[in-house]
Amino acid sequence: MSDDAGLQALREAARLSPDNLPLRQLLAQQLLDKGYLAEAEAEFRAALVLSPKNPDITAGLAEVFVRQGQHGPALAALEPLLATPGCPPRLGVLAARALLGEGDTAGASARYHDAVARDPSVADPDLAARLTPLVTPSIPQAPAPAAPAYAAPAPSPSSSSEEGVERAKITFADVAGMDTVKEALRMKLLLPLQQPELFSAFGKRAGGGVLLYGPPGAGKTHLARAAAGELGAAFVSVGLSDILDMYIGSSERNLRATFDMARRNRPCVLFFDEVDALAARRSDMRQAHTRQIVNQFLAELDGVDQDANEGVLVLAATNAPWYVDAAFRRPGRLDQPVFVPPPDLAARAAILRILCRDKPLAEMDFDAVARATEHFVGADLKGVLDRAVEAKLHESIKAGRPIPLTTHDLLNAARAVRPTAVREWMATARNYVMHANDSGAWDELMPWVKGKW
Template identity: 50%
Template sequence: MTDADPLIASLTAAVDARPEDLPLRLHLAGLLLDAGRGGEAIAHLGQALTRDPGDTGAQALMQRALGVPPAGGGTPGASTPAGGGTPAPPGSPGTPDSPVDPLAAYERELADVVPPRFVRSGDEPEPVTGDADRAYDVETSTVRLADVGGMEAVKERLELAFLGPLRNPELRRMYGKSLRGGLMLYGPPGCGKTFLARAVAGEMGAKFLSLSIVDVLDMWMGNSERNLHELFQAARRNAPCVLFLDEVDALGHKRSKVTSSSMRTVGNQLLAELDGMEGSNEGVFVLAATNTPWDVDAALRRPGRLDRMVLVLPPDAEARRAILEYHLRDRPIAGIDLRKVVAATEDFSGADLAHLCETAAEFAMADSVRRGEVRMIGQGDLDRALKEVRPSTRPWLATARNVAMFANEGGVYDDLVAYLKRRRLL
């Protein structure tokens, strides 16, 4: 046993007790190198560089341990490995003309001793920024609110929450109105919540990024939270951006009813992203949509998150007329009484009206094939389709009626109550 061995043993015990003490670890590595115990020194230096890759002292000791000559020294284009041997060819890790990151070279040398800091598969693409995001579809919406039929109350609420402050920056600054914010669209399925979100993005001239549960969930622990964070980061890079959370009840379900610990942590990550804890959300407008707002965790509706709720109802008569005209305009039609069809389609969603037109076209086409001559889509085809297509919103309205009667704590669903009273459903 040499004179340095007791000191090395004491320092090793001290480093084991305080693994984050990098100066102590580097001192121990230097003594190990002096004692000819290069393998042990490399292990300690690898851990030091894992904790602080930019530590010049650790880098110098690692070069010494690996036999890499200091910058400007040695023979150009060659290096001698520790213990002698054949000089490394130019371009090898550690050679002066090597384009490889020295830390990457250290990781390869220490692969059997210290695990790498990061693991990347050979076919995984490099990270990208800005408009070049290829992991997620960052779109430019061409839809405007003028393209949305009816829904004047919804448009007015969107104008107050988002569009007005954006168009009037001086007034926004005077009143202290932030561009951060979140709004939840709720209502029966098929009533145009996604279309409205695209229209808001188009009206603002902002990018549009849609997020659904399939973009987030992953079978490996921690990957779902990372996916959610990267989606928000993509929105922040492309600000101003409308980030649309489709079916937000799937990601932000009431935590008291969630039995899966992984889904609970995803919900917590969503709350953290909405708060901007991982980055500034300035210029990121969060719109969420759900058919069942009563299943959404109450924490998501707190101030600063999705704190405003807008009820998106089945289209009114004016909107139904506009939707029917849109879906019939490129089809051969004759003798259609739109007023009659509009009156017969109360409670139909936009998706139901599209299906109604599609069904009428199917009847006319089948009849043309049977007759051997082409004919126009007529009122009779729509009347026949009305006997088959039923409004899909009525089951939702039945559930909403129970919520309005028994679960309207704090007046959250007052607008829904008012609608049901107007329809004499409550």
């Protein structure tokens, strides 16, 4: 659950006044807007009990289903509303998204164009780009507006323009907690592309770089993929094997080719995992050709001209930021280190909700499991769930039917799993923060290393 004070107040008010329909409806909508889909679904269902035929509540529940990928239930919820004369056009757009998710492109296109014809303000450019336009032979099609200089034709979500380029299917709604980190990414990377006129007024260009750092398993890679999905941009994940080569000069050429591929597919999120292996401190290197890789990396981040990397968003992740060459933190490069912390109690509960949302569940107390998994990161929590699922599968096989997971199952699994590397990572971080922080680069970690770790 979010620590947002307003949302907490709404939840408490709804708990004290469970029959207050406007209050429950407001809480459900707030949860939906903030991306807490499982909780929003529960609140919309509770509101429907109070007002079974309320079209706004039904539409809200349908939107939750669409965003969770449950397109069939979304269409079932929308069907009575769509059959009503004068159905609001926004519901037609919502139905189009659900139909597209079911693979009915023609039906989705018909619903979308009918809704937009009745109310142009509900137009969704991203959805329209994924639909087959309805072309009437007697009416010539208007030419498409010119795209920005850096924009490439948008491929369909299920395909990529070339090998190595993918389309992320998750967004920030699929990332539990980390609100501060997500806000930093929005301001640095996403909003300049989504609102270019506003940012250009202040001389800010679309593009740039962010260095994500933190303990292993905290969700850095998941967050980078969600950033691409949030933007609807291409996503290129770069591993060491994609760059490093035994022959002198080949690694530099591979690095150049990777950046060129990102520039051809912009807007693009270019993600370097374990970047300390490619961007290590040159003072620690004994061989000249390894220093040349770092030099090439820096040159590609700068670009051959000031517009070379416009629309290319570089995200780099590392567990050891202190080993990254200081030149990468210069403005215009990976100039904004962002700490991805271990999840707190509320974030752990939200992670568990996301991990469990496609599993058969009994009534769950995720807060209790979160309290029992202190110091666990996202990868550890997934391990807890995997262990619980394996045990439940044995029961289900014997019973001949799926047996829902319970809170007790997760608690049993949590007792058998130890958190992986957070304590060790914090111990290392403490050494750098306390004894090698003359520049103040690691001040952000001070509250953490002085805490209970």
